[in-house]
Amino acid sequence: MVHSDMKGKSFIAENRELAFRKYCECGGNVELTLRELEKEGLKLSKKTFYEWMKKFNFEERRAKIDTERQKVNDSQISFEEKMLSDLLKQKEKYETYFDSINLIDNQAQFAYANIIKTIIDLSRKMKPKEKEIKDPAEMKRLADEILENEYGIKR
C-alpha cells in the first residue's frame, strides 16, 4: 500500500527527472524546455524551474552527460576515418618531398601511386551507399591517366 504522501513525493521526483531530461534534450535552453514540458503535461513557472536547476544541479549534471557523450562519440570515429586522415597527410608529405628533390625517385613515385589508390579504395569503402559521380570504370581510367601523365607510371 502506497502512502499518499510518499506517492506525492514520487510524483515530484518523476517530474523533476522529466524536467532534467527535457533540459538536456533542449541543449540547456530554458524557454524551450518549459515549452516541451508543457507539451508533456507539466506546466512549470520559470522561477520554479530555475529553483530546481540550482537545487538539483541541472547544469553540472548536463555538462557531465555531454562530456561522456563526447567521449563515446570520439571513440566511435572509425579506424577507416583515422586511416584516411593519415593517408591524406602522407600524400602531402610525398608531394612536399617531390617538390624538394631535383631528380626522379621511381620508388617514391610507386609508393605515392599506391597511396592514391588506397585513398580511393578506402573512400569508396567508407561511403558505399552514396551515389558515385562517375562509374568505377571511369574513375579507374582517370586514375590511370593521372598516373601516366603526371608520373609516367603505366599500369
Place this chain on the structure above:
Amino acid sequence: MEAKTERYRRIRGAILKLLAYQHPGTIDFKVLHFLLDDLRYTISEEECSSHVHYLAGKGLLTKDERKSSGVEIVMVSITPKGLDLLDGFIEEPGVDVRF
C-alpha cells in the same frame, strides 16, 4: 608454440605477401599498416615497425627512408630472398607463409 608467437609469424608472412603483390615496387609504411588491418591483423604502428625491422634484419625486405625539406617517408619492398621464402625455396622459422 605460443599463440602470440604464432601470430607474429603470420603477421610477418602477411607483410611479405603484401609486398610481393607490389614487387618490384614499394609500399609506403602507412599503407602497409592499413593493408594489414584490412587483412584483420590490427596492430599498432610500433608493432608493425618492429616486424618490418625484423624482416629487414633477416634480409627478406628492404626499408628505404627518404628525408627532404623536413619530411620523412618510409617505403618497404620485398627482396629476392623474401620471394624465395614465399615460393618455398627457403625456410625461415620466424615467418609463416603457409596461408
